[in-house]
Amino acid sequence: MKKKKMLLSQKTMDLDMVRKVEQLSGTSVRRCFQCGKCSAGCPMATFMDHPPNRIVRLLQLGQWQRILAGRSIWYCVSCETCSTRCPNQVHLASIMDALRKLSWDQDGPSKESYVQLANRLFLENIRTYGRQYEMRLAAVFNVKSGQFLKDMLLGPKLLSKGKLKVFHQKNKNMAEVEKIFSRIEEMRRKGEAL
């Protein structure tokens, strides 16, 4: 397959984004000198379209749209191996966090936006019921992702084994759950959390 050439110009280099990622992650993108130690130790690099060191390079070149359009940031498991191995104190795990936050705020355009949808629905359920309601999670996910019959055959098996409940039980301590969500929102407003 013919590889698409990357064109670089003042126009394509959005350095404001570099500053934004540095501010959100609290680490320097510009310090990276591309030694590759982060990618060599990353347990998820083989599943990523851009390995961790390339993520930093693309950022340095202002090519953040390419990062958000790919899957790498959603395959990162925040193990922090990359940050530990970096000889230049680039905290790549925090950069990945910042990029997920930016992608989340923009609602894509990641090809892996189903991951965002699943995350969103998961948290909505926790906030509404105080615990996970798998039946609702699966049903709403299938409708919103347009995959109406996804995992349909698994449903009856899980129901028969009692692993899936048709009706949910709400947590009795919803006020405490709401406090947690409100606190996180407050921290985000103050810039204390991503």
Ligand code: SF4
């Ligand atoms: S280990 Fe650090 S300096 Fe080396 S490529 Fe990764 S981020 Fe850059």
Ligand code: SF4
């Ligand atoms: S934090 Fe993410 S990018 Fe870094 S080594 Fe772990 S999986 Fe790879």
